[in-house]
Amino acid sequence: xxxxxxxxxxxxxxxxxxxxxxxxxxxxxxxxxxxxxxxxxxxxxxxxxxxxxxxxxxxxxxxxxxxxxxxxxxxxxxxxxxxxxxxxxxxxxxxxxxxxxxxxxxxxxxxx
Amino acid sequence: xxxxxxxxxxxxxxxxxxxxxxxxxxxxxxxxxxxxxxxxxxxxxxxxxxxxxxxxxxxxxxxxxxxxxxxxxxxxxxxxxxxxxxxxxxxxxxxxxxxxxxxxxxxxxxxx
Numbered sequence: 001x002x003x004x005x006x007x008x009x010x011x012x013x014x015x016x017x018x019x020x021x022x023x024x025x026x027x028x029x030x031x032x033x034x035x036x037x038x039x040x041x042x043x044x045x046x047x048x049x050x051x052x053x054x055x056x057x058x059x060x061x062x063x064x065x066x067x068x069x070x071x072x073x074x075x076x077x078x079x080x081x082x083x084x085x086x087x088x089x090x091x092x093x094x095x096x097x098x099x100x101x102x103x104x105x106x107x108x109x110x111x112x
Numbered sequence: 113x114x115x116x117x118x119x120x121x122x123x124x125x126x127x128x129x130x131x132x133x134x135x136x137x138x139x140x141x142x143x144x145x146x147x148x149x150x151x152x153x154x155x156x157x158x159x160x161x162x163x164x165x166x167x168x169x170x171x172x173x174x175x176x177x178x179x180x181x182x183x184x185x186x187x188x189x190x191x192x193x194x195x196x197x198x199x200x201x202x203x204x205x206x207x208x209x210x211x212x213x214x215x216x217x218x219x220x221x222x223x224x
Contacts, residue, residue, distance in 0.1 A: 004154065032211045043118075043202050043215035044155075087155075091211050098211060102154035 002027045004103035006088050012109045013078055021073040021106045023088030031098055033071050035064050036087040038105065044087055047073075078110045114139050118203050118216035124224050125190065125197055133188045133219045135203035143206040144186040145213060148172060148199045155202065161186055190221065198223050 005024045013019055025033065032051050036044035048057045050066040057064050061082065063074040073086055085105040091098050116137045125131045135144065143162045147155040157170030161180040175194025180186055186205075190197045200220050204213040 034212065036215075041200075041218070041220070043116075043204075043218045046212055046214060049212055089155075100157075100213065104152060104154050 002090055002092055002094075002099065002101040004088055004090055004101050006086075006103035006106050008106060009104070010107045010109070012111065013075075015079060015110055015112050016077045018074070018076045018078070020075070021086055021108070023071040023073070023103060024069060025071070025088075025090045026069075027090045027092045027101070029092050031091040031093060033066055034089045034091070034100070035062075035071070035073055036089065038085045038087055040085075047086075075108070078108075080110045080112050083108055083110045116203060116205055116214060116216035118201075118219050120219060121217070123219055123221045125221060126224050128192045130189055130191050131197075131221070133190070133201055133203075133221070135186045135188065135216060136184055137186075137203075137205045137216075138184060139205055139207065139214070140183070141205035141207045141214075142183070144180070145204040145206070146170075146176070146178065146186070146188045147202045147204065149202060149218075150199050158188065158201075197221055 003026045007022045035047040038044045048064040053068045055066050061076050065072045085107045087105045089100050089102040091100045119134045145160045146158040156172050158176050159178040161167035177189045202218050203216045206213045
């Protein structure tokens, strides 16, 4: 059974204080790893897809990296508007369709 | 604007009542999904549909039903058999050939 574990559960940063969020996974045949941002009371917003170990993607202050066992979401010099819950998900083939398994998320708070 | 529209934003269910959550997309995506999100848990798959007139049960389908009569629409009915329906419900869609799921804004269902 595919599993996704995100850590920490919650993270509080000062504005400008860089840090990383972790997503550890076990999956039989990774087809893709996804990062989403979710604001309170809203649906997840797609950020990145990573497909193979060593791959990196960047968007503004966010950078996602992937190894064979985990992914990191690095946040450089965060701003208060980066406060949100960040979800990680993995996709694998299962029962004839591409099953997606989500982690429980890391709730990030950036303090001015 | 292209996107996924979920309605209503808030819904209240009385004991023994069936309620239907709407999900409409104008992205021309083939696959559509329904997830349930509870505090402290990852998104859990209720039902998915890869083409019109076909849908499959996800991990927690008991007490729910769906239909897919049009490509654009994938309504979810929460039946009276679902004893713990209070949750945040998310609809997603995915274009054929790509793995990324895009989400609607969600419907929050509560029991009166």
